[in-house]
Amino acid sequence: MTPSPARTAFAAAATFALTAALAACGNSDPSGSAGGSGAIAVDAKDSSCTVARTSADAGTLTFEVTNNGTRTTEFYLYGEGDRIMGEVENIGPGLKRTLRVEVPDAGKYTTACKPGMQGDGIRADFTVTGGAQRQASTDTKLAEATKSYKRYVDNQIVALISETQRFADAVKAGKVEDAKKLYPVTRTYYERIEPVAEKFGELDPKLDLREADLESGDKWTGYHRLEKDLWVTGLKPDSKAIADQLVTDVKDLQAKAASLEYTPLDLANGAKGLLDEVATGKITGEEDTFSHTDLWDFRANVDGSQAAIAALRPVITERNAALGTEIDTKFAAVDALLDKQQVGDGYKLYDKLSKDEVKEFATAVDALGEPISKVAEVVSAK
Template structure:
């Protein structure tokens, strides 16, 4: 799921950071380093941080939404590279997350009331000496290596399936293109936080029609979804398909060069569940094809893959947490499996209110312990 925003809890490349000052943020923020989590008070019109400076390393943010709209909080590096995020914060709710900021320099923070637009932004300074992200534990080092390989393999699969999909669209083979569409997108959905992290590539590949309201052209998978299911193929459908393949080729080359740290795996596993909660479980993502449950399943698989990479570390540090995650993950998987049809799933429109409610409750139950994984990883 995407509008023009890029969402990436997994990815943060070490770069030298120099950002231009940008208006926004709360008044009277304290620049002192302080101790403990940096508190963030988000409303519909403001984004106030208790501190706007921290030493290089792991930084903890505690975000409270005191507004009337669902909110999100992001930490950006140069070029709007997302270093960390927390999504789907309902009115009156609080969320805590950790982010590895190992390079000194100027970053930006942003609250996004209503989960749209560029957000309410302000500069955030990281001080001290540059250093590699913390991963001394051999299990954590192995986890990052394992997951980077997973990302590379899924990226290759995404390119292969997109190449096939584009060929079908250009040949006017509508039925075959429709059949391939949900599975062609699955690898994107499995590694979505990484895949969506490269600036405008995200909305160009996966932007929904809403991007037009933000001044962008409607292209990519969802434009072709509309052509296939709603309007019939258009004169420019072949051109849109060629641009999609070019964009995916560029994305895959970049995704395979990422250097991850353990916190990004932990945050990413939760971010994928947030993707389900904010787009797939609502039926908003695949609004023309109604193939949202394929996306739901792929996001869920990606979350489990990140957790599986971290499993040896988590078993050593908190075996009870692993037991809880396993039990609730099994429950969600069994519920999702009940909506299988053939080699895929039923259409979202066939779900009743009771079905959606059960899926939402099972998703929330699984997401609750997953949200604590980053805290365990941050303690090392």
């Protein structure tokens, strides 16, 4: 669990295409020079919607919408089938607002003002000309990558459910020592796919909130609540209920994740996000502050990152073989450090590591994080 209760790399990935387009056009001259470009004034009244021009060149269109009516209005640009290309809401009477919208493809579009912010609005045709036809072909290697990662996630969740059930059963039977042994193993399956859980805003906090992330009045549930019960306070009257809730919540995760589709950027940003987790949460020993089993989580985050990269590997090899090799080398270095701390089937407790050992880990994770952060660009290149 990160300080932010939800959405991280994935949320950012969802807006990637959009903001990238914005960034790209941020420097362009909004007044334009070619014919059919430049800001388009929209005179919105209660019963009319006058758009100064009804056609424009493909690219970034700027609409300057002035509400000259008496009711609050909205302005929309629709594509085919009423697909929203862009909109600006809540334009009060007398206000002027700007809508900049990226329209790369020529075609038929529709403008609409919605006085009173209701109904279909006052519509008119709008034509966009020029523009390059976008490539519609899907890259089979990328498609295979996302499919293979989905299989990985689904398999991890199956294991997560059975391990969580065993852990919950031990808690409910009051078998504290057994539960303590199962705790870090169970978490492994969660930590490998944590960016997926973070896609569901409510779920990650329910499962994985740390005590410091609570606000007064919050109900604390999930792994770390039971961690404190097991290691610090002893089991409490509601520990059984918390354990049952945990099982319910991981099953909920399975149901939700079943319908997820991933993009290559999801994979790249997820791989990076998992390493960020290590760099900011595990290195400091904040994650498992009662059990000190941070190295299990550390291992799992690295596993998950490696799995996402492995799925993308054919594409990375094709487009930037040197980057692939560098990532392999840096993963191997982190693996070697983790192996050194192995004790039996598990790891040394985090509070037993020396300052030098912690620093070695931090340095190796930073060295790996740099090349991993370049993967998104490689897989998003057209």
